[in-house]
Amino acid sequence: MASQAMKITLERIALFQFTPTHCAQARAMLGWSVEELSREAGVSVEAIERFEAKREVLDVTRLTLAYRFEAEGLVFFPGFAPGRGMNVKGSTPNPMARADFAMVE
Template identity: 30%
Template sequence: MTPRQCRAARSLLGWTQQELVEASGVSMTSVRNFERGASQPIRANLAALKAALESGGIVFIEANGGGIGVRLKD
């Protein structure tokens, strides 16, 4: 997951950074720094962020000739 995917996923869900913090258990500082591209979270935190967003209904799209992205589950 990239910082842009994280921001886009939150936007699709209508989540604030605080809501992502609460859903993932990752600190606000880590979320803010990741989303602005200032730092990469440790692997466990990145997995927790991704899992929280997926639990909310996000599907991450890998690069498949059309670029990476996110969408909501049907």
């Protein structure tokens, strides 16, 4: 049960730390268009555009985007532009393999 509580805590932290501005900045860092991020993360173009426009998306969609960028070695902190982790890869290298991926927009 403790591992489930830890998972929920880490997801809440990721949701707090990953902002719409981070999404656009991370795409720019990687040279990805919205369409490319859509293909890479398995999230619809419309959901990405909604998120970057600071409109509502499902939490699982936000997590999928954050984890996809983390898989590229990016890290996110509130108030700062995304940065590259030192030899760190994300906690979910393949967001599409998550059990809740079917909920993504």
